[in-house]
Amino acid sequence: MSKQKIQAPKGVSEYTPPRSAAFEFVREALISPARLAGYQLIELPVFEDTELFTRGVGESTDVVSKEMYTFEDRGGRSITLRPEGTAGVMRAVIEHGLDRGQLPAKLWYSGQFFRAERPQAGRYRQFYQVGIEAIGLDDPAIDAEVIAIADAGFKSIGLSKYRLEITSLGDAASRAAHRVDLVKFIATMNLDEATAARATLNPLRLFDDKREEIKQAMLKAPLLVDYLSPESKTHFAQVTHYLDSLGITYVLNPRMVRGLDYYTGTTFEFVHELLGAQSGIGGGGRYDGLMAELGGQSLSGIGFGLGVDRALLAAEAEGIINEDLFVSDLFIIPLGEDAKVKALSLATQLRSHGKNVEIAFGDRALKGAMKGADKSGARYVIVLGDSEISSGTLELKEMKTGATSSVKIDALLTALSK
RNA sequence: GUGGGCGUAGCUCAGCUGGUAGAGCACUCGGUUGUGGUCCGAGAUGUCGCGGGUUCGAGCCCCGUCGCUCACCCCA
CATH class of the missing domain: 3.40.50.800 (Anticodon-binding domain)
Known part of the structure; x- marks a missing residue:
C-alpha cells in the first residue's frame, strides 16, 4: 500500500473474475428480450456536446445542474460524458434520419454512463445501463410492450423480489395546472431553506422526501393524476389494461418522481426490495416533447434504462448467481x-x-x-x-x-x- | 455539497488497560515414478493508508491528511 499506488478513480464500478461472468450474464439477460422484440443496436459515443443534455434532460434537474462530467476539449468545445442514454439516442436519430423510415424506430443500447455524485451502495460515478427507445408511436400498447420487455429482462435473470411502480405524468397542460396548485399548497408548509429551494426548482421533489414530517404533510398535497386531461387518462387506462392482460403486476404510485425533465405521460420504475437506499433497478417512460426540443420533428417516444450494476446487486441479494457461469469443456x-x-x-x-x-x-x-x-x-x-x-x-x-x-x-x- | 463508520498480509479479519504483528482462506512445494477435490507437513507475503505529535517505547493515544464505505440530496 505505498502512497504512489494508482487506484481506480473514485466511485467507479469494476468487475473482475469471477464476478465479471455474473455481470456479463446479467447484462445479456437484460437486453435479450429487446432483441427478440425487434429492437436494433445503436452504438453511440460516451461524450456529447454539453448542450444536448442541458436542453434535453433539463437545466433544473440535479443531473444537469450538479452531476455532469463536463470539460472543454482542445478546440474549446464544451463536452460532457453522457449522464443518461435517451438524449444521445434522440440526437443520433435526428442526425441520421432514423425517423424517416417506418415508425416506430426501435433501438437498444448498452454502455457506461457518468454522474459526478457521491458514491454509495449501488450508486457509481461510472455505471452501466442497457436501454431501449421506441420512437414515433403513441399507441398505449407499445408503452405496455416496453414495460413488458423490461420486466422480461429482470425475470430472465431470475429476479422476483421487485415491484413495478407506474403512473402518468400527463401532458404539458395537465402538469402546468397541477404545478400551480402544488406550489400553492407547498407555500403553506413552512419549510426550511434548502427544502424550499428544492421545491422552487421542482415542487414534485417533495413527494420523494424521506423525512417523516414532510411525508405526512405531503399526504394532503394535490396529486398530478387528478389533473390529467381526458386524453391522458384514457391513454393511461389503456396501458394498464394491456399490462393486466399480460399478467404483469404493478403498483400505481401517483407520488412517483422522476429525475429527468423530459418525461410525459406513462412513467414507470422497477424497485427492488433487497437493495439499500439505491433500490431503483430500472425506469423509464414517455418523452413526447424531447425530439422537437432537440430540433427534430415532433415525434413521441418511450423507452427505459435498466441499471446493470444494480440488477447484479439485486441478483446477488436474492442469491441467484450460481458459481458455474463459466466452465471449460x-x-x-x-x-x-x-x-x-x-x-x-x-x-x-x-x-x-x-x-x-x-x-x-x-x-x-x-x-x-x-x-x-x-x-x-x-x-x-x-x-x-x-x-x-x-x-x-x-x-x-x-x-x-x-x-x-x-x-x-x-x-x-x-x-x-x- | 452534508453527516456517520472504517483503514493491519492477495481476501476476510484478530491484536487485551501502549512494549516494535497473528489467524483463516487463497497461493507455491512436498507426503517417491503421470491424475484434482479431503487430510498432513513446509514455505512466501506486510515500511499495521500517509504525515506529524505525546512517550523510554504506538497497530493501539492526539492532530492533520488521503482513501474506502454507508446514509442525506438525488438517482440506474
Whole structure:
C-alpha cells in the first residue's frame, strides 16, 4: 500500500473474475428480450456536446445542474460524458434520419454512463445501463410492450423480489395546472431553506422526501393524476389494461418522481426490495416533447434504462448467481515439449468447433495442473504425454465423477459433444 | 455539497488497560515414478493508508491528511 499506488478513480464500478461472468450474464439477460422484440443496436459515443443534455434532460434537474462530467476539449468545445442514454439516442436519430423510415424506430443500447455524485451502495460515478427507445408511436400498447420487455429482462435473470411502480405524468397542460396548485399548497408548509429551494426548482421533489414530517404533510398535497386531461387518462387506462392482460403486476404510485425533465405521460420504475437506499433497478417512460426540443420533428417516444450494476446487486441479494457461469469443456495437461505442440493444435481444432478448451502451460507439476483444471470448472481433463501421442489414445477424465474412459484422439470432438 | 463508520498480509479479519504483528482462506512445494477435490507437513507475503505529535517505547493515544464505505440530496 505505498502512497504512489494508482487506484481506480473514485466511485467507479469494476468487475473482475469471477464476478465479471455474473455481470456479463446479467447484462445479456437484460437486453435479450429487446432483441427478440425487434429492437436494433445503436452504438453511440460516451461524450456529447454539453448542450444536448442541458436542453434535453433539463437545466433544473440535479443531473444537469450538479452531476455532469463536463470539460472543454482542445478546440474549446464544451463536452460532457453522457449522464443518461435517451438524449444521445434522440440526437443520433435526428442526425441520421432514423425517423424517416417506418415508425416506430426501435433501438437498444448498452454502455457506461457518468454522474459526478457521491458514491454509495449501488450508486457509481461510472455505471452501466442497457436501454431501449421506441420512437414515433403513441399507441398505449407499445408503452405496455416496453414495460413488458423490461420486466422480461429482470425475470430472465431470475429476479422476483421487485415491484413495478407506474403512473402518468400527463401532458404539458395537465402538469402546468397541477404545478400551480402544488406550489400553492407547498407555500403553506413552512419549510426550511434548502427544502424550499428544492421545491422552487421542482415542487414534485417533495413527494420523494424521506423525512417523516414532510411525508405526512405531503399526504394532503394535490396529486398530478387528478389533473390529467381526458386524453391522458384514457391513454393511461389503456396501458394498464394491456399490462393486466399480460399478467404483469404493478403498483400505481401517483407520488412517483422522476429525475429527468423530459418525461410525459406513462412513467414507470422497477424497485427492488433487497437493495439499500439505491433500490431503483430500472425506469423509464414517455418523452413526447424531447425530439422537437432537440430540433427534430415532433415525434413521441418511450423507452427505459435498466441499471446493470444494480440488477447484479439485486441478483446477488436474492442469491441467484450460481458459481458455474463459466466452465471449460476440456482442460489439457501437456507433459513435455512434443505434448505442448500437440496440445496447441488439438485445442485450436476443438475451439474451431466451439469447444471451450484450456491448456495448462508452464510445465507445472501434475498435481498443480490438476488443481488448475479443478478450479477452471472444466468438465473433462486429459493428460497428454508421449505415450498418448504414440498410441493415439487418451484417458478422458470426467472431473465431476472422477471416471475415466479411453478415447482416440481423433474421436475427442465427438466424445466432448456427448 | 452534508453527516456517520472504517483503514493491519492477495481476501476476510484478530491484536487485551501502549512494549516494535497473528489467524483463516487463497497461493507455491512436498507426503517417491503421470491424475484434482479431503487430510498432513513446509514455505512466501506486510515500511499495521500517509504525515506529524505525546512517550523510554504506538497497530493501539492526539492532530492533520488521503482513501474506502454507508446514509442525506438525488438517482440506474
